[in-house]
Amino acid sequence: MPAPELTDVTLTVNGVQHEITVEPRRLLSDALRHDLGLTGTHVGCEHGVCGACTVLVDGKPTRACLMFAVAAQDYAITTVEGLTRPDGSLSPVQQAFKDCHGLQCGFCTPGFLTTVAAGIEENPDPTEDEARDMIAGNLCRCTGYQNIVASVLRAAELQAGESEESA
Amino acid sequence: MTTKSIGEPIARVEDARLVTGQGRYADDLMPGALEMAVLRSPHAHARIVDIDLEAVLDLPGVHAVYTYDDLTGPMAEPLPLLIPHPTLTHGRTQYALAKDEVNYVGEAIAVVVADDRYIAEDAVGRILVSYEFLPPVVGIDKARAAEHLVHDDVPGNVAARMEQGFGDAAGAIAKAPHKLVLDIEVERSAATPMEGRGTVARWDRDLGRMSVWSSTQTSTGVRAAIASKLGLDLGQVDLVTPDVGGGFGVKIVHPWPEELLVPFAARALGRPVKFIEDRREHFISSAHERGQQQHIEVGFDEDGRVLGVDFRFWHDHGAYTPYGLIVPIITSTQFLGPYKIPNYHVVFESLYTNTVIVTPYRGAGRPQAVYAMERMLDAIAAHLGIDRTLVRERNFIQPDEFPYAHGEMSFQDGRPLVYDSGNYPELMAKAKALVGWEDFERFRDEARAEGRKVGIGIACYVEGTGVGPYEGGHVTIETSGKVKVSTGLTTQGQGHQTAFAQIVADELGARFEDVEVVTGDTRRSPYSVGTFASRAAVMSGSAIALAARKAKEKALRLAAQALEVDESDLEINDGVVSVKGAPGTSIDLGTLAVLSNPLRYAFDEASKAATQFVVGDPGKPPVPEGEEPGLEGKDFYSPMRSTFASGIHAVIVETDPDTAEIEILKYAVVHDCGTLINPRIVEGQIHGGVAQGVGGALYERMEYDESGQLLNASFMDFLIPYVTEIPKKIDIDHQVTPSPLNPLGIKGAGEAGVIPTAAAFASAIEDAEGITITSMPISPSQLFDLRLQAAADGTTNQEGTN
Ligand code: FES
Numbered sequence: 001m002p003a004p005e006l007t008d009v010t011l012t013v014n015g016v017q018h019e020i021t022v023e024p025r026r027l028l029s030d031a032l033r034h035d036l037g038l039t040g041t042h043v044g045c046e047h048g049v050c051g052a053c054t055v056l057v058d059g060k061p062t063r064a065c066l067m068f069a070v071a072a073q074d075y076a077i078t079t080v081e082g083l084t085r086p087d088g089s090l091s092p093v094q095q096a097f098k099d100c101h102g103l104q105c106g107f108c109t110p111g112f113l114t115t116v117a118a119g120i121e122e123n124p125d126p127t128e129d130e131a132r133d134m135i136a137g138n139l140c141r142c143t144g145y146q147n148i149v150a151s152v153l154r155a156a157e158l159q160a161g162e163s164e165e166s167a
Numbered sequence: 168m169t170t171k172s173i174g175e176p177i178a179r180v181e182d183a184r185l186v187t188g189q190g191r192y193a194d195d196l197m198p199g200a201l202e203m204a205v206l207r208s209p210h211a212h213a214r215i216v217d218i219d220l221e222a223v224l225d226l227p228g229v230h231a232v233y234t235y236d237d238l239t240g241p242m243a244e245p246l247p248l249l250i251p252h253p254t255l256t257h258g259r260t261q262y263a264l265a266k267d268e269v270n271y272v273g274e275a276i277a278v279v280v281a282d283d284r285y286i287a288e289d290a291v292g293r294i295l296v297s298y299e300f301l302p303p304v305v306g307i308d309k310a311r312a313a314e315h316l317v318h319d320d321v322p323g324n325v326a327a328r329m330e331q332g333f334g335d336a337a338g339a340i341a342k343a344p345h346k347l348v349l350d351i352e353v354e355r356s357a358a359t360p361m362e363g364r365g366t367v368a369r370w371d372r373d374l375g376r377m378s379v380w381s382s383t384q385t386s387t388g389v390r391a392a393i394a395s396k397l398g399l400d401l402g403q404v405d406l407v408t409p410d411v412g413g414g415f416g417v418k419i420v421h422p423w424p425e426e427l428l429v430p431f432a433a434r435a436l437g438r439p440v441k442f443i444e445d446r447r448e449h450f451i452s453s454a455h456e457r458g459q460q461q462h463i464e465v466g467f468d469e470d471g472r473v474l475g476v477d478f479r480f481w482h483d484h485g486a487y488t489p490y491g492l493i494v495p496i497i498t499s500t501q502f503l504g505p506y507k508i509p510n511y512h513v514v515f516e517s518l519y520t521n522t523v524i525v526t527p528y529r530g531a532g533r534p535q536a537v538y539a540m541e542r543m544l545d546a547i548a549a550h551l552g553i554d555r556t557l558v559r560e561r562n563f564i565q566p567d568e569f570p571y572a573h574g575e576m577s578f579q580d581g582r583p584l585v586y587d588s589g590n591y592p593e594l595m596a597k598a599k600a601l602v603g604w605e606d607f608e609r610f611r612d613e614a615r616a617e618g619r620k621v622g623i624g625i626a627c628y629v630e631g632t633g634v635g636p637y638e639g640g641h642v643t644i645e646t647s648g649k650v651k652v653s654t655g656l657t658t659q660g661q662g663h664q665t666a667f668a669q670i671v672a673d674e675l676g677a678r679f680e681d682v683e684v685v686t687g688d689t690r691r692s693p694y695s696v697g698t699f700a701s702r703a704a705v706m707s708g709s710a711i712a713l714a715a716r717k718a719k720e721k722a723l724r725l726a727a728q729a730l731e732v733d734e735s736d737l738e739i740n741d742g743v744v745s746v747k748g749a750p751g752t753s754i755d756l757g758t759l760a761v762l763s764n765p766l767r768y769a770f771d772e773a774s775k776a777a778t779q780f781v782v783g784d785p786g787k788p789p790v791p792e793g794e795e796p797g798l799e800g801k802d803f804y805s806p807m808r809s810t811f812a813s814g815i816h817a818v819i820v821e822t823d824p825d826t827a828e829i830e831i832l833k834y835a836v837v838h839d840c841g842t843l844i845n846p847r848i849v850e851g852q853i854h855g856g857v858a859q860g861v862g863g864a865l866y867e868r869m870e871y872d873e874s875g876q877l878l879n880a881s882f883m884d885f886l887i888p889y890v891t892e893i894p895k896k897i898d899i900d901h902q903v904t905p906s907p908l909n910p911l912g913i914k915g916a917g918e919a920g921v922i923p924t925a926a927a928f929a930s931a932i933e934d935a936e937g938i939t940i941t942s943m944p945i946s947p948s949q950l951f952d953l954r955l956q957a958a959a960d961g962t963t964n965q966e967g968t969n
């Protein structure tokens with residue numbers, strides 16, 4: 001078998017541009033985790049069902065296990081690491097999950113955080129039902145979702161508080 | 168006064184790391200490690216005729232391929248049978264790599280180690296294996312029929328037959344005024360943590376040391392297994408448990424083949440090696456649980472008091488028995504629940520099938536046991552036409568009857584089955600109030616008027632938690648005043664770093680923020696057992712409390728000397744030892760740590776204060792007799808027997824008259840786990856358990872076809888609940904009857920959410936539909952079929968057996 005063909009890929013992740021040389025079949029999730037060392041993005045199923053690998057592609061929640069790295073070149077990608085503020089402080093979503101015990105083992109958490117970050121951007125004041133809808137595509141085996149729903153509502157609250165302050 | 172932290176819903180200290188993507192799970196470690204992929208059997212039962220590696224050996228990027236033939240010494244022997252039992256007469260375990268025969272789809276046959284997982288999987292795909300097919304045995308019926316055998320040398324496919332009991336069950340049933348017979352079926356499910364298994368190893372040739380990180384529930388168990396299989400001294404192997412993305416029982420099994428093959432390859436190749444299980448592998452090669460057939464005969468009086476029970480069940484343990492009989496033993500003993508059963512006989516057979524192994528999954532045999540008992544009590548209530556809660560109350564062990572011994576039964580630890588404490592009638596009162604039991608008929612009438620069908624169900628359980636043999640705790644106070652704590656058992660999301668820090672803060676009088684806890688690292692805690700059976704808080708919590716008390720004693724001794732006062736006049740608050748009533752006379756824990764360790768060399772300001780010219784009584788040796796340098800406390804906790812938590816779940820469901828969809832209108836949990844260390848964490852455990860219980864009650868089943876292929880080995884097809892399947896609210900009420908068996912009165916809460924869930928749903932669906940429910944899970948299509956069946960048979964009972 002010939003050596004696998006390699007290709008140069010430019011990824012823009014959390015505002016930083018990276019050049020990597022990978023096989024065309026390299027998944028975005030693997031490129032982020034193993035080529036860029038951004039291991040916050042987790043892989044729970046590799047078939048697009050669990051949502052643990054969710055990253056934001058031009059702001060839209062996207063399953064990194066269903067996208068090739070080469071296909072991600074023209075987009076701005078945000079991972080859980082990119083949610084943290086430049087000064088190291090927590091974004092409203094991160095703070096909310098911490099405040100509301102929205103995680104246990106933490107494995108599913110990055111996928112929820114990115115999903116909710118985009119969700120409250122789109123709907124800054126979700127009702128409880130809307131909060132449930134927002135996370136209805138992500139699996140968590142630990143929390144029974146109760147505190148995750150609470151975290152979504154809290155995140156919206158914190159975010160609203162912040163925009164008021166800066167207004 | 169230091170504020171008490173035990174009992175407070177303190178926010179978890181682990182979360183800041185985890186919400187920023189800074190967790191360190193197995194696959195996050197050791198970038199650049201070689202990766203392993205496994206060739207797994209595609210057949211459920213076959214002899215391996217030949218393995219052709221020709222097409223793999225010179226693939227670029229492939230470093231090694233191993234089959235059974237490459238294993239020597241202990242590695243070539245079967246994997247350990249971890250928990251032997253005298254009745255396990257025909258225990259069998261698999262080899263790290265299959266030798267001659269495969270017995271389930273997913274059994275490891277060969278491994279490839281390559282530059283990365285992509286190349287390793289390519290290579291695995293090129294290995295050619297020729298098989299001679301053998302007839303597969305799938306399902307309990309086939310196993311019992313024993314037309315074919317899983318293992319040639321195991322007659323009847325029976326690994327074990329175990330019989331226990333007390334009194335004269337047969338006699339009591341024969342004489343009883345009323346009798347019932349029930350046949351029940353419980354399907355297979357599985358833990359399916361979001362992170363599968365994973366192991367990383369690095370062999371350091373210079374130091375002769377093997378460092379292993381594994382996503383496990385037992386650091387010391389994996390370490391010992393690796394040392395023994397690889398012919399290393401225990402002291403040469405370090406096992407560090409990284410962040411673990413959930414366990415729920417499946418990761419207590421050890422060593423998995425890969426847990427041995429990864430360090431084996433790392434040593435052979437002189438390179439770090441990693442194995443990370445993918446989701447399909449998890450379904451077909453990690454353990455399942457639950458599958459049982461049950462047959463119950465019960466005799467009872469007019470009031471619904473149980474006089475005698477004969478309980479027979481058949482347990483499908485899969486192709487091998489590495490974890491012994493723990494699951495069926497728990498089913499056979501915890502069946503008794505909170506009830507006084509005067510005459511009891513139980514017998515089970517643990518059977519081989521050509522399917523993946525069955526080992527504990529959260530609840531570990533209890534959901535099946537509770538399902539059986541609670542279905543039985545509902546049947547009694549229906550038979551006599553009395554309220555289901557009343558039947559339960561009439562059979563409860565009473566609060567003044569503790570400690571309560573169930574005849575001569577012995578529990579999963581081999582010790583007598585004796586309940587330590589509890590108050591079941593009060594639990595029932597709370598549960599009825601929380602779910603609105605008394606108001607339900609009104610609600611049912613209102614719903615019925617609108618053409619809706621609703622039902623209410625209830626189920627009780629007792630859970631033996633905190634089984635031995637022991638756990639340890641080590642508390643070290645550093646010269647900075649920081650308190651470093653270690654315990655050997657592992658963490659998979661239970662918030663141990665927070666809960667254990669709360670215990671130490673209170674016991675020692677330290678500030679919570681100054682306490683840092685490490686779990687599952689054999690370099691810090693080489694003696695430990697593991698995290699299972701809701702035992703972590705009971706076992707390590709107790710051990711850590713005892714260790715903190717020892718550290719405190721030493722701190723007080725040193726402070727008394729330094730301050731020249733009597734120890735009994737001292738107290739410790741917020742990390743400062745002071746004279747009671749004279750807070751000005753004080754010394755902090757950090758300074759005491761300095762004084763505890765007389766030094767020759769000053770390397771910083773703190774150590775300058777501790778050189779031998781400065782500290783100590785000149786009339787005594789620098790380290791007085793009977794003392795050790797350092798301000799530490801170390802202790803172990805080893806209980807005489809398990810403690811018994813208890814609880815009741817109640818649920819109100821609505822079933823769609825057309826589609827048979829089952830909607831959850833209300834879910835209520837009342838539970839007693841003794842002292843609560845952190846109520847927020849306990850409630851989180853209950854939420855998660857209930858979600859898994861809902862999955863087990865309504866959705867999750869392993870669909871094997873008759874050739875032994877698992878048809879739904881993905882998250883697409885095996886339905887674990889999303890938020891949309893979980894009740895919008897879970898009402899929780901706590902009751903606290905502390906355990907007299909341990910220093911803090913803890914009972915353990917990890918499994919409370921999952922144990923009675925399926926039983927409560929069955930009760931509620933039966934109540935809504937008037938159709939007897941005898942199998943779990945129950946899906947809308949099954950309920951639909953049951954309706955058709957009942958209509959055809961004319962067997963629908965009167966609705967509302969409440
Ligand atoms: S890992 Fe991508 S959806 Fe599960």
Ligand code: FES
Binds near residue numbers: 107
């Ligand atoms: S916190 Fe463990 S899977 Fe969600």
